[in-house]
Amino acid sequence: MANSDSTKYAADQNRESYADDAKARRVLLVDENGNVVDAASHAETTAYAASLVGSAASASCIEIRGFNSGAAQWIQVHDAAALPADTAVPISTFYAQSNNNFFISYPNGKDFAVGIVVCNSSTGPTKTIGGADCWFEVDYI
Numbered sequence: 001m002a003n004s005d006s007t008k009y010a011a012d013q014n015r016e017s018y019a020d021d022a023k024a025r026r027v028l029l030v031d032e033n034g035n036v037v038d039a040a041s042h043a044e045t046t047a048y049a050a051s052l053v054g055s056a057a058s059a060s061c062i063e064i065r066g067f068n069s070g071a072a073q074w075i076q077v078h079d080a081a082a083l084p085a086d087t088a089v090p091i092s093t094f095y096a097q098s099n100n101n102f103f104i105s106y107p108n109g110k111d112f113a114v115g116i117v118v119c120n121s122s123t124g125p126t127k128t129i130g131g132a133d134c135w136f137e138v139d140y141i
Contacts, residue, residue, distance in 0.1 A: 044137040050129050051119035054138030056081040060109035061116050062139040068096040070133030074121045075102055081115035088127045096120070096134070109141065116140055 030036055040062055043054045048069055054061070064077060076090035091112070096102040116138055120130035 040139050040141045042137070042139050045135055048132050048135060050132045050134065051083045051117060052136035052138060053082060054116035054118060054136075055112070055140050056115045058111075058113055059116055059140040060111050061106050062109055062141065063103070063105045063137075064118055064139075065101065065103040065137050066096075066118075067101050067135040068120070068133065069099060069135075070120075070131055072096065072098045073130050074124045075104075075134070076119050076121050076124075076127055077104070078117040078119070078127070079112045079114050080117045083117055083119060083129075084127060086127050086129060089125065090121075090127065093121075093124050095124070112140075 041055070041059075043052060045052050045066075054064070061077070064075075066075070068075075073096055074093050075096050077092040078084050078088060079091050080088075092104065092110075094102065094104055118136050118138060119127065120134050122128045122130050
């Protein structure tokens, strides 16, 4: 499946992800024999942003990654169909260093009942939205 022009960006025993070219990315779920069993959806920002609705419906998140171009801050993941109000409590949160990439992987998928929303925040435990200084990408099925 992969060739010399493909970049593998995440994998585990039953899931493989490839960036096939600069315009299109896809995540292929494969079984132990290498047969494709499902293809994941991909959402990303088109410019620096403070948030991204990865999926506005129930989904299983495989991976979130991005780049923080601003000061060090928290990245939060919410089970919501739209950006929640400030003070909302995230499902997951992790710290992104200034001018650095960030990444969280759920190799077996993490289920979200309502949707997948990722945002930056100046606080970890509750949402306090930051500036439009992050690039976000979400892969989900």
